[in-house]
Amino acid sequence: MNAFWQGLNEAIVMILRGDSATYEALFLSLQVTVYALFVSSVIGFPLGIWLAFSRFKFKRLVMNLIFTFMGFPPVVAGLLVYLMLSRSGPLGYLQLLFTPTAMVLAQILLALPVIIGLTYLGIQAVDTSVWELAYTLGATRWQAGWMLFRESRHAILGALITAFGAAISEVGAAMLVGGNIEGFTRSLTTSLMLETRQGNFSRALALGLILLLVSFFVNAFLVLYNQTQGIKHHARALD
Amino acid sequence: MPEPWIKINQLTRRYHQKTVLHEINLEIFPKEVLTILGPNGAGKTTLLRILSTLEKADSGKILYNFPGQKPLTLSFPEKDHRRISDPLRPSLLYLFQKPVVFSGSVLDNLLFSARFRHIPVDRTKIEHVLEKVGILPLLHQNARSLSGGEVSRLALARAFLIEPAVLFLDEPSANLDPLGMQMLENLLLDWIHKTDMAIVLVTQDLFEAKRISDRVAFLLNGSLIECHPKSTFFSHPTNNLTKQFIQGSLPV
Numbered sequence: 001m002n003a004f005w006q007g008l009n010e011a012i013v014m015i016l017r018g019d020s021a022t023y024e025a026l027f028l029s030l031q032v033t034v035y036a037l038f039v040s041s042v043i044g045f046p047l048g049i050w051l052a053f054s055r056f057k058f059k060r061l062v063m064n065l066i067f068t069f070m071g072f073p074p075v076v077a078g079l080l081v082y083l084m085l086s087r088s089g090p091l092g093y094l095q096l097l098f099t100p101t102a103m104v105l106a107q108i109l110l111a112l113p114v115i116i117g118l119t120y121l122g123i124q125a126v127d128t129s130v131w132e133l134a135y136t137l138g139a140t141r142w143q144a145g146w147m148l149f150r151e152s153r154h155a156i157l158g159a160l161i162t163a164f165g166a167a168i169s170e171v172g173a174a175m176l177v178g179g180n181i182e183g184f185t186r187s188l189t190t191s192l193m194l195e196t197r198q199g200n201f202s203r204a205l206a207l208g209l210i211l212l213l214v215s216f217f218v219n220a221f222l223v224l225y226n227q228t229q230g231i232k233h234h235a236r237a238l239d
Numbered sequence: 240m241p242e243p244w245i246k247i248n249q250l251t252r253r254y255h256q257k258t259v260l261h262e263i264n265l266e267i268f269p270k271e272v273l274t275i276l277g278p279n280g281a282g283k284t285t286l287l288r289i290l291s292t293l294e295k296a297d298s299g300k301i302l303y304n305f306p307g308q309k310p311l312t313l314s315f316p317e318k319d320h321r322r323i324s325d326p327l328r329p330s331l332l333y334l335f336q337k338p339v340v341f342s343g344s345v346l347d348n349l350l351f352s353a354r355f356r357h358i359p360v361d362r363t364k365i366e367h368v369l370e371k372v373g374i375l376p377l378l379h380q381n382a383r384s385l386s387g388g389e390v391s392r393l394a395l396a397r398a399f400l401i402e403p404a405v406l407f408l409d410e411p412s413a414n415l416d417p418l419g420m421q422m423l424e425n426l427l428l429d430w431i432h433k434t435d436m437a438i439v440l441v442t443q444d445l446f447e448a449k450r451i452s453d454r455v456a457f458l459l460n461g462s463l464i465e466c467h468p469k470s471t472f473f474s475h476p477t478n479n480l481t482k483q484f485i486q487g488s489l490p491v
Contacts (some may be wrong), residue, residue: 130339132334132335133340135293135340136328136331136335137352137397138328138401140353150341150342
């Protein structure tokens with residue numbers, strides 16, 4: 001228990017003092033996850049909407065695969081990206097292995113299925129006649145899709161939070177494809193692992209605490225944003 | 240008689256093996272209220288959805304000929320239905336039987352409609368249409384909290400904002416009380432008096448058909464039994480089934 005309180009103490013000191021290694025790890029983690037979430041959202045949300053509406057032959061199989069990949073073991077995702085990017089791999093010439101970009105790629109592999117799957121389920125749960133209503137009111141197909149997306153924004157928020165949590169907290173892929181290079185690819189989770197291995201439990205605990213705080217603030221921001229979106233209306237547009 | 244705005248020719252629609260609409264022929268004229276009368280499952284809603292381009296038919300044709308617009312024919316099976324029917328959409332508006340709204344306030348709902356159709360709006364216009372349907376006090380209320388009747392009124396307010404050439408109403412009496420219906424009917428009759436618009440109304444209510452229609456078409460099991468001006472329809476129906484329906488003695 002002593003180690004726990006010591007870790008807590010040290011964490012606060014590290015945050016307040018602005019320990020550079022910790023902040024570097026924090027920024028790398030945030031940067032990698034934000035990029036991965038951005039790419040996954042741009043691809044995943046439209047794809048989820050599209051899947052919710054389209055009918056094709058192997059749809060059930062495709063959805064089963066997506067749901068399976070929602071629980072993709074990070075270390076397997078890391079392995080796949082590793083094989084793609086390794087010198088003898090098909091994308092080896094890009095020389096991306098052991099870079100933050102490789103970490104982003106691995107996290108996309110983890111976040112994308114979560115976003116597609118949860119968007120799909122979210123849209124299934126809302127009343128799809130909203131789409132028809134928008135369409136009869138003159139919306140283009142994309143505008144109508146947007147209206148439906150808007151109706152399912154609580155599910156969308158859930159998708160973002162889940163994907164964020166999965167991406168920022170994973171360590172297997174970051175370790176494999178990032179390589180935990182100090183000052184370059186050392187993220188919160190990989191450095192946490194390193195500190196634990198080296199027996200610096202209080203430092204490791206401090207990093208864990210920072211990770212939790214990051215998650216807390218990001219989620220609080222997302223939830224708050226969602227709420228203000230719900231209340232906001234266009235009254236101003238009239239004046 | 241003026242030229243019809245919509246001309247339906249041998250329209251057929253099947254769901255799986257079941258024929259929902261069978262070789263329908265019908266014309267819709269400007270400045271008229273056409274009521275499509277029929278029992279549940281007659282295919283009324285399907286017909287309305289096809290006419291308002293929400294759905295495709297399997298065979299037959301629909302010719303749309305609005306003044307100031309290039310005539311357009313949908314020949315089913317139409318491969319690229321969405322794209323081809325697109326120019327028609329500004330002229331048509333379909334009001335759902337089911338109360339559907341976008342989340343947001345009543346005002347938001349009207350503004351979305353205006354934005355989709357690129358209609359400039361200001362506060363006076365919004366207030367005017369809400370006043371007309373009697374829900375101005377609900378301007379800032381969450382649309383999700385409205386009652387079925389209030390949603391129907393909101394839908395009507397949207398219609399006034401959009402001013403389509405043809406308005407399709409799917410069983411408006413389903414959500415409106417008698418007072419609401421009276422308001423709706425008065426507003427529609429007033430509207431049609433002032434403009435050239437056509438109203439196509441689907442109902443299973445004989446009295447509603449009697450009150451508001453110029454012409455009545457009787458639809459049964461996907462077939463159009465007959466269509467006449469209101470007085471002829473009710474006093475001298477030619478078909479036995481129509482007679483029975485009017486008398487309430489149609490065998491189930």
